[in-house]
Amino acid sequence: MAGSTAAPETGDIDIVGSLKHAVVTALIAFGLFLPLIGFKTTQDIHNELVLETRFPLLLIFVALAVAGSLVMSLIIAPWRARRLRRRPATSEESRISPAIARWFAPFALGFVIVYPVLVLVIGGFQGAVKWIDNFGIQILIYVMLGFGLNIVVGLAGLLDLGYVAFYAVGSYSYALLAKTFGLSFYMLLPLAGILSAFWGILLGFPVLRLRGDYLAIVTLAFGEIIRLVLINWVPVTNGYAGISGIPRPSFFGIPFNTDDNGFAAVFHLEFSPIYRTIYLYYLILALVLLTAFVTTRLRRLPIGRAWEALREDEIACRSLGINTTHTKLTAFALGAMFAGFAGSFFAARQGFISPESFTFLESATILSIVVLGGMGSQIGVAIAAIAMIGGTEILRELDVLKTWFGNDFDPTQYRMLVFGLAMVLIMIVRPRGLIATRAPSLFLTARKPVSAALVKEGQ
Amino acid sequence: MTGDPLLRVDHLSMRFGGLVAVNDLSFVAERGEITALIGPNGAGKTTVFNCVTGFYKPTEGRIALAHGGARVWENLTAITLRGARYHRRADGALFLLERMPDYLVTQKAKVARTFQNIRLFAGMTLLENLLVAQHNPLMIASGFTLFGVLGAKSYARAEAAAVEKARHWLDLIGLIDRADDPAGALPYGAQRRLEIARAMCTDPVLLCLDEPAAGLNPRESAELNQLIRAIRTDHATSVLLIEHDMSVVMEISDRVVVLDYGSKIADGTPDAIRNDPKVIAAYLGVADADEVEKIKAEVGL
Numbered sequence: 001m002a003g004s005t006a007a008p009e010t011g012d013i014d015i016v017g018s019l020k021h022a023v024v025t026a027l028i029a030f031g032l033f034l035p036l037i038g039f040k041t042t043q044d045i046h047n048e049l050v051l052e053t054r055f056p057l058l059l060i061f062v063a064l065a066v067a068g069s070l071v072m073s074l075i076i077a078p079w080r081a082r083r084l085r086r087r088p089a090t091s092e093e094s095r096i097s098p099a100i101a102r103w104f105a106p107f108a109l110g111f112v113i114v115y116p117v118l119v120l121v122i123g124g125f126q127g128a129v130k131w132i133d134n135f136g137i138q139i140l141i142y143v144m145l146g147f148g149l150n151i152v153v154g155l156a157g158l159l160d161l162g163y164v165a166f167y168a169v170g171s172y173s174y175a176l177l178a179k180t181f182g183l184s185f186y187m188l189l190p191l192a193g194i195l196s197a198f199w200g201i202l203l204g205f206p207v208l209r210l211r212g213d214y215l216a217i218v219t220l221a222f223g224e225i226i227r228l229v230l231i232n233w234v235p236v237t238n239g240y241a242g243i244s245g246i247p248r249p250s251f252f253g254i255p256f257n258t259d260d261n262g263f264a265a266v267f268h269l270e271f272s273p274i275y276r277t278i279y280l281y282y283l284i285l286a287l288v289l290l291t292a293f294v295t296t297r298l299r300r301l302p303i304g305r306a307w308e309a310l311r312e313d314e315i316a317c318r319s320l321g322i323n324t325t326h327t328k329l330t331a332f333a334l335g336a337m338f339a340g341f342a343g344s345f346f347a348a349r350q351g352f353i354s355p356e357s358f359t360f361l362e363s364a365t366i367l368s369i370v371v372l373g374g375m376g377s378q379i380g381v382a383i384a385a386i387a388m389i390g391g392t393e394i395l396r397e398l399d400v401l402k403t404w405f406g407n408d409f410d411p412t413q414y415r416m417l418v419f420g421l422a423m424v425l426i427m428i429v430r431p432r433g434l435i436a437t438r439a440p441s442l443f444l445t446a447r448k449p450v451s452a453a454l455v456k457e458g459q
Numbered sequence: 460m461t462g463d464p465l466l467r468v469d470h471l472s473m474r475f476g477g478l479v480a481v482n483d484l485s486f487v488a489e490r491g492e493i494t495a496l497i498g499p500n501g502a503g504k505t506t507v508f509n510c511v512t513g514f515y516k517p518t519e520g521r522i523a524l525a526h527g528g529a530r531v532w533e534n535l536t537a538i539t540l541r542g543a544r545y546h547r548r549a550d551g552a553l554f555l556l557e558r559m560p561d562y563l564v565t566q567k568a569k570v571a572r573t574f575q576n577i578r579l580f581a582g583m584t585l586l587e588n589l590l591v592a593q594h595n596p597l598m599i600a601s602g603f604t605l606f607g608v609l610g611a612k613s614y615a616r617a618e619a620a621a622v623e624k625a626r627h628w629l630d631l632i633g634l635i636d637r638a639d640d641p642a643g644a645l646p647y648g649a650q651r652r653l654e655i656a657r658a659m660c661t662d663p664v665l666l667c668l669d670e671p672a673a674g675l676n677p678r679e680s681a682e683l684n685q686l687i688r689a690i691r692t693d694h695a696t697s698v699l700l701i702e703h704d705m706s707v708v709m710e711i712s713d714r715v716v717v718l719d720y721g722s723k724i725a726d727g728t729p730d731a732i733r734n735d736p737k738v739i740a741a742y743l744g745v746a747d748a749d750e751v752e753k754i755k756a757e758v759g760l
Contacts, residue, residue: 294608301607301614302590302597305583309591312580319512319572320592321565321661330604440584442618444626444638448584454643455582 018073022066029065033058104379112140112285116278125274132277137349139389140284141342146369146381147291148338153367154376155304156331157311157457159216162223163366165203166196166336168230168358170343175243175353176236185249185348189341196340197333199226204332208325211314223363230355242354249348251279280349287345291338292378298334300441307331308376308441312456365389372426374433375457383434392419463529465490465665465697466511471520473506473721480506482721484520488665488714493691493698495708497732498718499741504701505575507718508667510557511699512572513564517557524568526664527551566595571663573654575670575701581643585634585653588642589625590618592660597621628656632686648679652686659690666696672704680704684711709733717741 038058041049119131145167152160173192177183183191207218230237237243248256256263256276263279264271298304306327309317317324347353369388373380395418430436437449466488473481481503488494496504509515511522521539525531531551538546538553545554545567554568564570580588590597600617601607607614629635632652637645642653651671658666668687672680684707690696702708708715708729715732717725719741725732732738740751 297608297610298604301601301604302594303601303604303607305587305591306594308583308587309580312582313578315514316574316578316580317591318514318561319565319574319578320594320657321562322591322594323562323566438582440587440639442586442590442622443584444586444622444635446639448639450582450584450641454641 015074018070021073022069025069026062026066029062030058033061037061108379108382112136116281120274120278125272129274129277132274132281134393135390136281137277137284138393139386140281140288141346142366142369142385142389143382144284144288144291144342144345145339145366146373146385147288147295147378148335148342149366149370150335150373150376150378150381151295151298151307151338152331152335153370154381155299155311156307156328158328158331159212159219160332160335161216161220161360161363161367162203162226163219163335163339164358164360164362165223165226166200166339167343167346167362168226168355169196169199169336170340171347171353171357172230172237172243172343173340174344175246175347178247178348179243179245182247185247185344189344192344193337193340196343197337200332200334200336201329203336204329208328220360220363223358223360227355227358230358237355240354240356242352242356243347244352246347246351246353248276248351249280249283280345284345284349287341291341295378303327303330305441368423372423372433374430374435374437374452376438376455377433377435380433380435387422388419391422392416395419463490464488464532465525466699467521467523467532467535468507468511469521469523471507471510471522472518473503473510473515474518479721481510481517481718484718484721484723486716486723486726488697488699490525490697491691491695492713493687493700493711495700495702495712495715495729496718497702497705497708497715499744502718502741503721504718505669506721508572508669508699508701511564512570512667513556513559513561520557522556524554524556524570524665525551526554526569565661565663569662569664570667571658571661571665572667573651573658573669573671575673577647577650577654579642579650579654579657582641584639585629585642585645586622586625586638588653588657589628589660590621592657593621593624595661624660628659631689632656648675651675651679651683655686655690659694659696663696665699666690667699669701670703671700672702672707675704680707683707687711 038054040052040054042052044050115136116128116132119128119136122128123131145163148166149160149163152158152163170192173195174185174188177188177191178185203219203222207215210218231239233239250256251263254261254263254266256273256279258271259265262271263269263275269275299308306317306322309320309322310324310327310331314324317327346357350357365388369384370381372388373382373384395414426434432452436452438452438455439449440447464487468487469485471481471484472479484503484507486494496507498504506515510517510520523532523535527550531546531548531553534546534548534553538555543555544558544563545552554564556564556568556570559568565572580591583591597614597617598604601614602611626635626638629638632649632655634645634649634653634656637649642650645653651674655666655668655671671687672683675683687698687700688711691698700708700712712729715725715727715729716723717732717735717738724737724741725735727735736751743751743754745751745754
């Protein structure tokens, strides 16, 4: 950042400026890392605290900071300035994107449909379960949650920090109703959605007058209330212990078990848990596609345009005769409904749920997916979900790193660190998310993407 | 009362705590006319607008609007006493705007407004801006979203008609070539015209324009005059106008109401207002007409 002050317009290298900046960086790094890294306290055998110094390590950190500063101001900043000069008016993005946009969606759709087969062929029956379950299903659940939250945050511009509450309502609705009344998954799926939507409206009413930070705090509190109710209402929810033995969805009435009327026996296959996993994969894929389809349709309907108009300017909306109360409530209700669908699927897939799964961290993850994806963009949200959920999962698999850092290195311990770094980097490079343009809902002559600079983020 | 009144404001007062923004204001806007509301800064003009359009609830007073013929006014006292918001009958309807929330004032009573500081949906295209304005009829056509999601033909037809209407207005304000550009990318004068077109897409009987000529150059100002006149004659919409630019006010208004410190000080034709000593005194910031003469002498008029 500071490097860009060294030579922003010309692209010439300003060595004195860079050195000055490097010295400042070194001083800041030294001041910051001296107490953090330079000193360390350990307990000796007498149980006394001893101060140790780690000056060589401190030196390495400061040197790294200086090197980073120099690379930024001497190499990256001039390179960026040169590139900026080369293409002043038409950005590269707008030239590439039509071609990508045309082929990306069908290709991605084809890929997710053949994905289980692909994994099965490569990994065999044993290896495939992990890839379909941990990666496929897990990611798709978050894609669905991202799509749902996108309605509330991305389109209507209402910052909701308690979205996981509706996910929890959906999960517990399915779990309790299925266990108590023995109703089937397909009957309870819409019911869980309706119940979640109902809670969405209940939350919506008191927060209608709130905006921005205040809205965020109230929704955050709402998420916590739901979680605390789940913990403390032991007779119904079984508290921390959670609900286990939740009925699994069947294949049109045929259960996935070892019985004579089980899926494997009916289709004359050898029993394997993978059939259920594959079935669940296609189930959540269908739900995701339904959500995507409905959301895309809604964006082109008056209600979708009213949501976006609400995000842009609420007072102008009212001056045009739009009932902003109803418009906000529908956004809350529909967003909550999709979370309810995802929640009931989650409960059916796990077979066990507890309040542990519905913490604030989940809300934060879903919100980061929406923000990272670019608010309002479906493809962006899908890519962000793959990057965030798939990325943290894949860091578990990176045994390669052991060959670089030695056998003591455990990559799983660093996955959140790497993940955080990646988030910071992406937010620096693309502050408005991966897909930073807004596609108009309809057009007269040509569909031109709207630059994010003009689109408001809601308040 | 003469003529065919569209809007009747009676004894309107608006107080914010101890501040009296509008004090016992009564005036009438006739159907098919352009009524201008003028006055020095802080006279309470925008407050009157906000009361008429439902954004403020007035502390006291009645704001009544009639659809249809002049005979609907017969019901005024009856519905005021009954506590009703509006009364519909075969030949029209009567609305009490001070009892209605802002969005219903536009939706039911058909009063549209623009804002002093332009409020467009900057990140949406011009076409989208004009379609948002047709939200209510489109919402009904889409079966409150239900048929729309299922892809009903009737909605597609309604949307095509809405786009056609938007195209008509874009043509009229000369922005048809920029229909697919974001509204925020338009130059200032074009944004003002678009905001007027957007308000007109709600099919209003009364259009309230809050300083439409502010920040426009003389040519744009002249174009605006033409547009406002066209709205009155071709679209059967009456206009209520707040304006500081006297060339606009004097040229297009049929009637001028002058406010100062929240009270009405004059009401009449532009010519009568132009020569009203009280109005001149208010604009010069002096107490009465005698002082006006003194100041005129001082500056050598």
